[in-house]
Amino acid sequence: MESWALVTGATVGIGESFARLLASKNYNIILVARDLSRLNERATGLTTTYGVQTLVIQADLSTDIGCATVEKYIAEHEIDVLINNAGFGINKAFTVSELKDEQDLFDVLVRTPMRLMHVALPGMKVREKGVIVNISSVASFIAGGSYSAAKSYLTVLSESLHTELAGTKIHVSALCPGFTRTEFHQRGRMSMKGLPSFMWLDADRLVAKAWSDALKGRAISVPGWQYKVLTFVIGIAPRTLVRRLGMSVRVKQRR
Numbered sequence: 001m002e003s004w005a006l007v008t009g010a011t012v013g014i015g016e017s018f019a020r021l022l023a024s025k026n027y028n029i030i031l032v033a034r035d036l037s038r039l040n041e042r043a044t045g046l047t048t049t050y051g052v053q054t055l056v057i058q059a060d061l062s063t064d065i066g067c068a069t070v071e072k073y074i075a076e077h078e079i080d081v082l083i084n085n086a087g088f089g090i091n092k093a094f095t096v097s098e099l100k101d102e103q104d105l106f107d108v109l110v111r112t113p114m115r116l117m118h119v120a121l122p123g124m125k126v127r128e129k130g131v132i133v134n135i136s137s138v139a140s141f142i143a144g145g146s147y148s149a150a151k152s153y154l155t156v157l158s159e160s161l162h163t164e165l166a167g168t169k170i171h172v173s174a175l176c177p178g179f180t181r182t183e184f185h186q187r188g189r190m191s192m193k194g195l196p197s198f199m200w201l202d203a204d205r206l207v208a209k210a211w212s213d214a215l216k217g218r219a220i221s222v223p224g225w226q227y228k229v230l231t232f233v234i235g236i237a238p239r240t241l242v243r244r245l246g247m248s249v250r251v252k253q254r255r
Helices: 013-024 036-050 064-076 099-127 145-164 203-215 225-236 239-253
Strands: 004-008 028-033 054-058 081-084 130-135 170-175
Touching (some): 004 013, 013 036, 013 081, 028 036, 054 064, 081 099, 099 170, 130 145, 145 170
Parallel strands (some): 004 028, 004 081, 130 170
């Protein structure tokens, strides 16, 4: 029986890595993103390299129409894997950012993954199988503006669903990476010049770890020894210190 995986933000970075990983494991891939030419290019590459079927959905997930388009597809088709990856960051403090940008960030990082999971999970429960990986961030453990807040929602909801679905064959996991070599920071016009090289992660490696962790039933996947250490420290440090750390990181990125 054919298995299908749907990946949002599938043309670049972590989403593109997940699409390749899943295709290598014989999943047919539904690629969701805004850029149609890139979607078609990635779809052709997956079919040529791995021999899987592909389908592209061009959708802007910051819009109601874009989100509804993907919801409708999930409601009408069986998918075995959902990778909620689409996202972006804002390179401005909350008090001076554009309200539309903040709303778009909320819709892409919070509204859309919540709705897609809500539509996908009933079918997964009926079929008694499914994997959902939500791409969160180590930023979800600190206080670094609306991006951190949005990622905190995604991490906590993933943990909650992981507990709710314990005892079933459905796995829900939050991938919480640190700084990863993708287009994310360039597209957000964030300065990363002062970041030591050892803090950068490789997208393919962290995706392989996240997939392994999800199948093992782990609620949270934090790839990289450096970020395992960081999250441990964050967990025991006074919250006042964590808040200062979060805002310090955001200020440095805006330079």
